Amino acid sequence: MFEVCSFDPFCFKKLSNSEIINKIRQIDVLDTDPENTSDHVPVILTLNSQLKKVREKATTIIAKPKWTDCDHQIYKEVINKDLPKLMQKSKGIIEQDIRNLEKLLHKAGEAAIPKYRRKIKIKSKGKAIWNEQIDNASKQSKNAYKVWRQHGAPQERSNELKIKMTAAKRILRKAQRQAYASQRESTAGKIMKASNADTKLFYKLINMQRKTPLTNTKILKLNEKTAEDGPSIMNIWQEHFQQLATPTIEENFDTEKLELVEIQNNIIESIEREKGQGIDLVNVKEVNKAIEKLKAGKAPDEDGISAEHYKHGMEELTPFIVHLLNLILTYLDVPIFLKTGILTPILKKEKDKTLPSSYRGITVTKTFAKILQSILKDRVDSVFNNIQNSLQRGFTEGVSSLCAAFLTSEAIEESKKLKILLILITLDAEKAFDKLNHEILFNKLYHYGIKGKLWILLRNLYKGMSIKVKWEGQCTEDVMVLQGIQQGAKLSTTLYKCYNNVILDSILKSGLGACIGDIQVPAPTCADDIAVLANSTADAQGILDIVQHHTSRDLVKINPTKSEAVLYNAKGSNISTLQFEDNDINITNETKHLGIKRNEQNRANISERIRTGRATIYSLLGAGLHVRRGFSPMVAYKLWRTYAVPRSIYGLEVMNLLAKEKDMLELAERKILRQIQGLPNNTANMAVYTLVGAEPIAITLDKNVLTFFMNIVRNSGTIECEILRRQIAFSDQRGKDFINRVEKTLSKYNLKSSSYYIENPLNKIEWKRLVGIKIKEYWKNECHNEKMEKTSLKYIEIQNNPLNEAHNIWKSVKKQ
Structure with a gap:
């Protein structure tokens, strides 16, 4: 054969x-x-093969109500009319009353919003553009193909039928290309129009353009199981999240503490029920504050209730909500249906989509439960904030996560100045939020001062908690949550900080780790991201042993294979092996903490950041930055400014940049600005910036440094502010400390000294206004000076505000 x-x-x-x-x-x-x-x-x-034709079914979903079309007067009238009847019929059954309230909210929505929660069908495929021209071309192409096949499908290029079929295909493809080009032009027009008139619509259109078609995996693997169809995939999801929500005892866990706290918690509850301090009832002010904190535009809960339902009728609804919440506080009983949530798996960046472990579960809880949790969170915070460890910089009001990065950067600079070894270790907690033990958590809360009926209510809130996993419009059966806290729930951030606070307390009390002067900075932390800083391997190992001791007792797993160490000033130092749970910590040249890469040279990865910025703007403007892409240069610059620049310079305010590194960033930005304006390479720098009203990236960096500085000094009692005060007292002018960079920046823009602002901090609005005025003055002078120096610029008229105000030459152009 x-x-x-x-x-x-x-x-x-x-x-x-x-x-x-x-x-x-x-x-x-x-x-x-x-x-x-x-x-x-x-x-x-x-x-020879037989293929089964499968028609993909359209998924029916309920569209989100358009609250922008809501008639607020009608909405409130319906509530005012029916709410008194609802309150009168109330029998004190909490679940029934809340469900009746939700029915009233839906009734008001139906009356006030056109097409309220209408059902629509969506398909994951078949979303290509279709119009009359494409339809006719498609029919002609199919007919030509049919005739060609009926005559034996001749392959000769000179065959008339072959020629007709090929021509018909070309006409079809041409019609499709024209349709897509028309769509791109239409989108560009909408973006240009919205860039000045409707900021919200502008961001919405840009995000739509940025999104790549997300195709959910059709295969899911768990252990040795492989699911390839809808029901099987749903079973895998349910099994995976049930495993996460069910306590398991790892080999290195110490269960003695768990056994003790279970006994202790039962004793505590019996004592507190009889003699414990009461719980203050909820008032109108607390409820209004909780409703105001609800974020609009988010996904509705399981029963279709969103934040807007409460926000648009807050004044009318608050008295009844106060009544319902006080029933919960009085009976210390949270209805089971308020403990449910819808969990959506979100794929982590650059992870294998066929593995459930590559997804992060984000839970949407009941909106009424969010109001309750928001009030409880404020009450817990009022106690815990006074004892929160100073090294914990995550989920803390008024404190940026960059504060933890700031502590790391200043510790590195201090070690370089003193020429001593510094070891940076980044620890990776495995499924940190998903595996917190409830009994240990509430035992910690009690010993932190959350006592009485409030403690009982919080513990009750996590008993009988459940979730449903949502995937492609379908939901699994209930998954009982026996451990972990929901990512996305109001209380979760505070509860997590309570859980790992003892680790940071123990590290500080040990006296181990790095210091800046007499200020301890051994473990800058943001939520579950812990960075260990030590000046010797003995100190580093001691801190690792402390972390291991507490995590094994708290049933938290640190993954030593994903934890890494970077050494600074290690030349001539005696470096011994670092271990965690008998596993060696990998010593590497570079690691990542809080999204910032740290390397042995303590240099910012500028080249990579420039590539990131270019990749971002390319993804927004398509293949090419030439001037004829459908956007005006002003819109193209706004895209660059809004999306690309923040990604390029994230975290640089806490790093000591060299002059040549700033020059690299400026050079890359000017190249982009020349391309989007269609300017030649020899165009003067000032013209490149002022024509489109661009803010130089160097000024943006300066602005970020000043903003971060004022954020620190406004929080006068923090460890960051103590470091600044020390640097003012002891740093020399040639040093590379943060305060020296601040002083140079303040002087550059004719602002007062850092010591003045530490004693007289300005609020956010005042500082932003003052810095904005000084920067505008500086840049305007720079532009005029360059114009005087270069004859090629003598005919250009500099606008009154060269920053963020385009020249009339571009304002007069609608589209390139």
């Missing part, structure tokens, strides 16, 4: 022994193909 020598013997053996041999219709061995210059011989294998 064919020459065996033409095949790889191994492949031929496999082919001969399989059932495929019986399905072979034809085999062509192209061993004499004149175009083949490879050592391999092409083979065409034609098989």
